[in-house]
Amino acid sequence: MANTNQWDADWEVSEELVQRLIYSQFPELTSMRIKLIGNGWDNTVYLVGDEYIFRFPRRNVAIDLIKMEGRLLPKLADYMTIPCPQPLFYGQGNDEYPMPFLGYTYVSGEFPLGVADEQRAASATALARFLKKLHTFPPQLARESGAPYDHRNLRDVAGRKEKMRRFFADLNDHMQEEERLAMAGYLDQVQTDPVQQPDVFLHGDLHFKNMLVDEQGKVSGIIDWGDMNVGHPACDLSVAYSFLPPQARPLFFAEYGEVEEETKRLARMIAVYIPMLIWMQAIADQDEKVADEARATIKRALADEEPF
Template sequence: MTHTKMHADELTIPLSLVRRLVADQFPRWAHLPLEPVPSAGTDNAMYRLGDEMAVRLPRVPWAAGQVAREQRWLPRLAPHLPLAVPTPLALGRPAYGYPWHWSIYRWLPGENATRAPLADPAQAAIALAGFITALQGIDPTGGPRPGPGNSSRGVPLAARDAQVRAAIAALDGAFDADAVTAAWEAALRVPVWDGPPVWIHGDLQGGNLLVQDGQLCAVIDFGCLGVGDPACDLQVAWNFFAAEARAVFRASLAVDEATWARGRGWALSVGVIAYPYYRESNPVLAGIARHAIQEVLAEERLAR
C-alpha cells in the first residue's frame, strides 16, 4: 500500500516492522495474517491482525500520548455508550527503532462512513445524538483536560483564533475568505461555556464513524478524547450531516443556542485549518473539511 506523507515529522511504519513488533511482544498472535488497513486517519497507522484484531501505531510525535489515553479511558467509558467503541486488548512497547507505545484492539465490524452510505441519515443523526448525550453524562472526574501534551479540543474558540486566521489566509481562493472570516468572528462573539467540563470525543466526523447495513454502528479514534466544552462534538452536525439531518440532530440534543453556535464555530475552525493542510496529502479529510465550511457558510447566508 502506497502512503503519502501528511506531516514533515511523520514516521514510515512498514509492514515488516509491525510484524516484528507483534511477533516479539505478542508471540501468541505471531502466526496471524497482518495487512495494512486503508485509512484517511492522520495520526496513526493501522494494520488488521487476523480476523478479530487491529494494530494501531502512532506515526507522529503528537499522537504518542493518545495511546495511554485510550488504553486508560475507553474500557471505562464503553459500558455507558450506546454505540460500539474500540476495545484495547494489549499495549505494545517501543522496540526496533519504533519510539512509542502502540496498541492492539478488537476489530470492529463495519465500513467507514466516508465510504458507506447511510440508509437513513435522520436515524443516524438520532443515534449519534444519543451517543453524545450518553458520553457527556459520564462522570468526567480525572478526565484529561485540554492543554500541553493533550488534545486542544474543547478549549474556548478564542484560543484557536490565530491558527484559524492563518488558515483562512492559506485558503487561496478556494472559499470566500471574507465570508469565512465573518462566520468565524460571529462564532467568537458567542458566550463561552461556563458550565462544568464534560466528556468529548473531540474529533467526531465521518472518518471516525462506522456503518454496517446502512446503520451507524460504532465510533472510533478517541485520540482527542478529553473533558471540556460540549460544543466541540457538535461539529459533526456540519462536517458530516446535511441540513435536513442536521435539524434532526439538533432536535435530539438538549443544547442551548450558544452551545449550538459554538459547535458551528468548531466545525468551521477545524475545517478551515484542515483544508489547506490536507488538500494535497489527504483528499478524504480535505473533502470533510470542505463540506463543513460549505455547510457553515450556507447557514450563514440563510441567516442574513
Template structure:
C-alpha cells in the same frame, strides 16, 4: 516539513515483527495496511485487531489518552448504540518508537469513503442518543484530563484559523471561501468555556465508521477530554443537513444559543483543517466531505 509527514514511519514488516515479539499468541501475524491518520499508522491484524503506531510525538500523547479513556468506558460498561474500540493490547515504551496499542476491530468503512455526504441524516436521532449518554457519564469515573488545548477559544484560535483558511484556499470554491472569510471577520472573541462532560473531542467523518452505508462506529478517541458538549455537537453542523438537525436535538435535548455558536465554530474550524489536509495529501474523498461539511457548518 509537511504537517502530516511522519517523523516516526513504521513499515508493515516492522509492525509485524514488533507484534510477534510482544504477543507470540498472535503468530502467525496476518497484517494489512489500513492507512494513516493525522497521528498514527494503522494496521489490521489477523482480521480481528487494529494496531495503531504513533507517526509522531503528538500521536504518542493521543495514544495514551485514548487507551485510558476507552479503558474507563469499559469499566463503566458504556453502551451508547454505536461500536467503539475496546483496548486489548498496550505497549508503553520510552517514546513513539516503541509504543503502540491494539484495539478490537470496528468493521466497516471510514465515512469519507462513502459517496453520499448526507448519509448521516439517517443516524441523526441515534447519534443524539449516543452523545446524550456519553455526556451524562459521571466524569469522576473517567480517566481523562481537561481541555489543555483550549479547542473552543476563538481568542486563541481565530488568528490561526485565518492562516489555515488561506492554506486551504486553493481547494475551496471562491464563493465558499469568501463566505468563510466573512464568518471569520464577524466572529466574536471568547475564551475557552469550562469543561463539564466527557467528550470525544474530534468528531468528524474520518473518525466515523459505516457499515452498509449507515453509521456503525466511532473511532480515534485520542482527543477525548473533560470539555464542553459543543466540542462533540459540532458533528451536527458538519454532517447533518439543516432540515434534519431537529431530529438530533429532539434526542439529545435542548441546547442554548451559546452552545450552538461554539459547535458551529468547531465545525467550521475542523472542516477547514480537513480541507488543508486534503490539499496536502490529495485525498479527494476527504476533500469532498470537507467541502460539504464547511458548507453545512456555515449555513
C-alpha cells in the same frame, strides 16, 4: 526528522517493523496477515487478520494519548451506544521503536465519504443518544485516568477565528468563488466573546475520519479516542453541523437535550475549523477523496435554514 506540517511524523512505522513488534510480543497472532490501513495525525493504523486493529504512534505527542486510551476506554463500555474499539493487546516499545502501541477489537464500516444527506439524517437520533450518554461519564474519573482538561483551549474563540483566517488564506486557491464568499461571510460575523459552559467528558475529535458508516450510510462506529478530554460539549456537538444536514439538526438536539445558542455557535465553528485542517493535509497528501469530503463538510456546516 524535521517536521514542516502539524501532521508530519516523528516516526515512520513500516509494515516490516509492525510485523516484528506484533509477532514477537503476541505470538498468537503470527498466522494473521498485516495490512496498512492508513496514517492519521497521531497514529499509523494496521489491520491484523480480520479481527484486530493496531495503532502505532507516529508522533511523540501521541505516546501519552495512546496510554490514556488503554486506561480509559475499558471504563467506557457501559457508556457506549455506538460500537467503538476496545483495547485487547498492550504492546511495549523496544530499541527499534521506543513507543507503546495498542491492538483493539475491529469495528466494521467505512469512512463516510460522499454519503448522501438523506442517509446522514438517519443517524441523527443515534448520534444524539450516543453523545448524551457519553457526556454523563464522570469528568473526575476521566481526569484520574489521564484525560486532560480542555487541551485544545476551545474557549479561546478569538484565537481560533484568527487561525481560521490563516487557513482560509492557505485554502483560497483551492476554493470556488461561492465557497470563498460563504467562508468570508461566516468569518466576518463570528462572535469572539469567551464562552462558558459546564465541563463534560468528551470524545474530543468527532470528525469524518473518526467515524464509520455501514452500507446504508448509517453510523456504525466511532474510532480514534486519543483526544478524549474534559471540556466544552460543543467540541463533540460539532457533529450536528459537520456530519448532519440542516434538516436533521432539530431532531438531533431534541434527542440530546437543551443546548444554549452560544454552544451551538461554538459547535458550528469547530465543525468548520477541523475540516479546514483535514483539507490542508489532504492537499499535501494528494488525497482527492478526503479533500472532497472536507470541502463538502465545510459547506454542510455553513448551511442552515437560519442565519449564521
